[in-house]
């Protein structure tokens with residue numbers, strides 16, 4: 035036929051996933067909410083990587099951003115406020131074959147869930163943790179969060195927060211055994227996607243600090259950053275987040291930063307002068323608890339019973 039050899043065959047994959055394959059329904063966020071951009075980026079990465087939906091687990095706590103699992107056609111767990119990370123660690127322990135993604139807000143992760151944030155960094159299990167930082171508690175309608183800038187009035191602090199905010203990326207860099215910390219912004223979709231892609235390919239817990247617009251409750255917090263690109267510093271490096279020409283053209287300030295340099299990462303994460311975006315730190319050699327927690331997963335029922343008997347015998351009186 036048309037000069038093709040008789041034994042020619044088209045190598046068509048048995049399953050091909052399109053963006054629709056990951057579509058979990060109409061997202062109910064306010065118009066202009068930055069969460070939409072993150073959802074699109076994640077769906078594109080899943081399509082590009084051809085991840086079967088049944089191999090994806092989207093885990094969240096409570097908050098607007100935590101509604102994320104509902105909008106992905108994948109396994110999902112929309113759990114308790116602040117508890118996304120322990121659930122994700124549990125899933126990864128017993129189902130190492132699943133790609134685990136966590137959606138957690140600045141309130142969910144850095145306030146009520148802060149203890150889990152530290153320990154998840156230390157456990158360093160293979161997963162992507164997206165911290166949606168809109169500087170406010172959105173779902174409960176505008177209470178101060180640990181990242182609310184001073185001077186921004188909220189329902190709990192009408193005259194503005196009393197204390198300076200914490201920075202998500204900078205704080206994460208201080209945790210023991212942390213292996214990946216990056217920062218990006220929802221209003222730069224190519225950079226957001228490249229950052230999440232780098233996070234997905236890192237073996238360990240990849241924390242991605244995402245500055246996320248909440249036009250309803252913190253409409254102006256990122257105005258300066260969005261209107262004046264001089265306030266952003268684009269981090270570049272062959273081992274860092276890919277920055278294509280379009281992204282490079284957006285920012286005059288660029289710096290090559292070696293992501294293995296933790297001291298430099300700490301200094302760059304400081305936002306007092308500029309907002310550094312890109313990969314701040316990566317340590318592929320950090321030990322991972324999920325390489326140990328999988329032990330015994332392939333044990334037979336008989337082996338498990340025998341192990342249980344042995345344990346119980348130790349306590350016999």
Ligand SMILES: Cc1ncc(C[n+]2csc(CCOP(=O)(O)OP(=O)(O)O)c2C)c(N)n1
Pocket residue numbers: 096097098099100115138139140141142143146166168170171172173174179
């Ligand atoms: C144990 C518990 N405490 C408080 C709440 C109320 N609550 C629900 S979401 C939320 C904060 C959400 O803020 P954030 O995590 O930043 O997410 P956002 O809505 O801004 O995306 C709070 C305080 C709750 N559901 N459970």
Ligand code: SF4
Pocket residue numbers: 062063064066067068069098099168172173247248249250251
């Ligand atoms: S309240 Fe803010 S964070 Fe929540 S859906 Fe609306 S814009 Fe998004």
